[in-house]
Amino acid sequence: MAPHGTHATRVAIVGAGPAGLLLGQLLTVAGIDNLIIEQRSADYVLGRxxxxxxxxxxxxxxxRTGVAARLHEEGLKHHGIELSFNGTRHRIDFHALIGRDVTVYGQTEVTRDLMAARQASGMPIVYEAESVSLHEFDGSRPSVQYRKDGVTHTVQCEFIAGCDGFHGVSRASVPEPSKQIFERVYPFGWLGVLSDTPPVADELIYASHPDGFALCSMRSMTRSRYYVQVPSTEKAGNWSDERFWKTLRSRLDPEAADALITGPSIEKSIAPLRSFVCEPMRYGRLFLAGDAAHIVPPTGAKGLNLAASDVLYLADGLIAHYQEHDANGLDQYSETCLRRIWKAERFSWWMTSLLHSFPDADVFARRIQQAELDYLVGSEAACRSLAENYVGLPR
Structure with a gap:
């Protein structure tokens, strides 16, 4: 008989990305036993x-989890963004419009901080778990099974949190008749380059150009992240650094193009764009969170933030269940999350439609897009709406 191990915990968390790690830390701080199971290595998770x-x-x-010290020290507070079209930039001042801001701090750094907090807490995390499978989550005794170093392990638990992303096992474990999928796949992607060069501007520049969208972003004052729109069929290997920088510069306004400092890429990849929602987000004792349940185009900067929002709702529901014997938070988890998710899906779809070049767009559609941009930058009410959604709607 093959070797077998049995473990017990209150909450089994599948996935050690930022969603799973954040949930684990929130539960740990509240004194709720949990175990994180991840199919990849720690280096792989950190390298994304x-x-x-x-x-x-x-x-x-x-x-709230006590892991924000480095964020406050190194994160960049941004009070607005800039929209570029027709060769001119227009600033949307979030702070003046609504009195709130966003913080630039890479997901890799968030993951690093949460990993360190997990290690310091002494709570268990299993990396490189093979053949992960979910069982009996529609009953009262759910479990997660995996193989590690030739040994099959069964984790008996009370709840399972599926935080293992779009391609993970959690959503795939739910029977097809029990879930409804809503999806839109866009005919383009973002070719992204990471470079150790100073950013071209103090805030993000979103550029709409007849040849395609571009985004100038950053990770710090010495590391930049740039994107250009490419067809969904494109391959990153077809793009030399020289070709990328030339294309990016051609889509920016003259001032930004002149100020752009180029350098060798340290990472280059293409991210496809899609809108995706799976409903509901609870199946018995299995709860989906983050990319396991929904995907947004990156245009609205909502992916990681929606995952964090899901996890906060789920953590609060679990804490109320264990500390106050109150099931309302868990019972309302899916409905509560989905209200916020669909608003974020709408905003991300709108930003994508506003700024990208669609291959099937006719002259009328392009004129409407230009009119929308002109209206937006000339209307305080429209700017306020963008600001409210970009910095994040209230929970």
Missing amino acids: IRAGILECTTVEALE
Whole structure:
């Protein structure tokens, strides 16, 4: 008989990305036993290059878990963004419009901080778990099974949190008749380059150009993240650094193009764009959170922030269940999350439609897009709406 181990915990968390790590830390701080199970290695998880714009709610969640010290020391507070079209930049001043801001701090750094906090807490985390599978989550005795170093392990638990991303096992474990999928796949992606060069501007520049969208972002004052829109069929290997910088410069306004400092790329990849929601987000004792339940185009900077919002709702529900014997938070988890998710999906879809070049757009559609941009930068009410959504709607 193959070797087998049995473990017990209150909450089994599948996935050690920022969503799973944040949930684990929130539960640990509240004294709730939990175990994190991750199919990849710690180095792989830490090496993923992702978003870097944090809403106030996400910052507050990290503060609540005691892992925000480095964020406050190294994060960049941004009071607005700039929109570039027709060769001119227009600033949207979040702070003046609504009195709130965002913080630039890379997802890699958030993950690093949460990993360190997990290690310091002494709570268990299993990396490189093979053949992860979820069982009996529609009953009263759910479990997670995995293989590690040739040994099959069964984790008996009371709840399972599926935080293992879009391609993970959690959503896939739910029977098809029990879930409803809403999806839109866009005919383009973002070719992104990370470079150790100073950012071209103090705040992010979102550029709409007839040849395609571009974004000038950053991770610090010495590391920049740039993107250009490319067809969904494009391959990153077809793009030399020289070609990328030339394309980016051509889509920026003259002042930004002249100020752009180029250098060797240290990472280059293409992110496809899609809008995706799976409903509901609870199946018995299995709760989906983050990319396991929803994907947004990166245009609205909502992916990591939505995951943090889900996790806060779930943590509060679990804490109320264990400390106050109150099931309302868990019972309302899916409905509560989805209200916020669909608003973020709407905003991300709107930003994507506003700023990108669509291959099937006719002359009328392009004129409407230009009119929308002109209206936006000329209307305080429209600017306030953008600001409210970008910095994050209230929970």
